[in-house]
Amino acid sequence: MGTGEPPVPTVIDVPHVSPRRRPHVSGQAALAGAIGVTVVVLVALGRRFGYGPVDYLQLLVDGLRTGVIYALVALGFVVVHRVTGVINFAQGAFVMLGPMITISLFGMPWLPAPGQRLLLSAALAVLITAAVGMAVHRAALHPVRAASLLTRIIITVGIYIVIQGIALIIWGPRPYVLPAFSTLQMADRTFLVGEVIIQAQTIWIWATAAATVGLMGLFFERTVAGKAMRACAVNRTAAQLMGIRVDTMATLAFGLAAVLGAIGGIVLGPVTRPTFDMGLELGLKGFVAAIMGGLVSFQGAAIGGLVLGVLETLWAGVTLAGFKDLFAFVVLILLLLIRPQGFLAAREEAESP
Secondary structure, eight states: OOOSSOOOOOOOOOOOOOOOOOOOOOOOHHHHHHHHHHHHHHHHHHHHHHHTTHHHHHHHHHHHEEEEEEEHHHHHHHHHHHSSSSOOOHHHHHHHHHHHHHHHTTOOSSSSSSSHHHHHHHHHHHHHHHHHHHHHIIIIIIGGGGGGGGHHHHHHHHHHHHHHHHEEEEEEEEOOOOOTTTTTSOOOOEEEEEEEEEEEEHHHHHHHHHHHHHHHHHHHHHHHHHHHEEHHHHHHHHHHHHOOOOHHHHHHHHHHHHHHHHHHHHHTTSSSSOOTTTTHHHHHHHHHHHTTTTTOHHHHHHHHHHHHHHHHHHHHHHHHHHHHHHHHHHHHHHHHOOOOOOOSSOOOOOOOO
């Protein structure tokens, strides 16, 4: 006979088994492996031409010269993206404006000494480009700040096209010449280190980039505006609640990105022949370098630029020079397919179980 009480269900104690996770490989390790494999392949290709250590050292020097420029351009992408969330495809226009404005100002005989004229022309070109960058944000992006992210990115593409069209009207399609900083002439000094040839302008590029990055670090660490920009990069809503004018910081970010692009274009000018459309290639390759850093890491963008410059130069050296541009875009496609968050992002995301 039952007691009328419901039966008590039997509870089976099942031991907790933690879910298995796939082994996680850090972005740095993945990048190191990819670079290693690429270098081995490029060295093997170079053996067809009888390349020796000196040839590879020469390619390394040339690649570091180009990679430093990519790094400066990539830093401009990261500055804007971290503060505003926008990928600024007008960055290439700033790279073009720097040397083109410098060339125009240098042709005006307002100072007797060519060295002083070149220095003042470059400084004014950087300031003018910074003003253009801030005007771009206030005039084109600030009014549509509530629009979708895709809309604002497309606007930056349109801004680049407009600036390039204006540059074509002002300077025309022909290439220009910016004198070497050491000689103030087309011919530059060269140094022989062992059997490796280093141009004086290469040293100018390295030194200018190092000084620029150092000053940028001091700006973010020691100035009120720099700390406010860092706060906006961490959390724009919280920064606004703390009284920081986020829109002003976004405008300042565009100005700083323009400065980085202009400096990169100016120091590269004597090595190349500046033209109205030079910003397209440099801007896209700087974007590839920024993607390697996840678009959030300054250190990652700098390393990405150096790595891209070196590998691209090695690729061109062991294959055909015409394939040089192909390499960067193949890297971009592979990054977007394999690791879109970048190899050198500030935070590594664990793989889902």
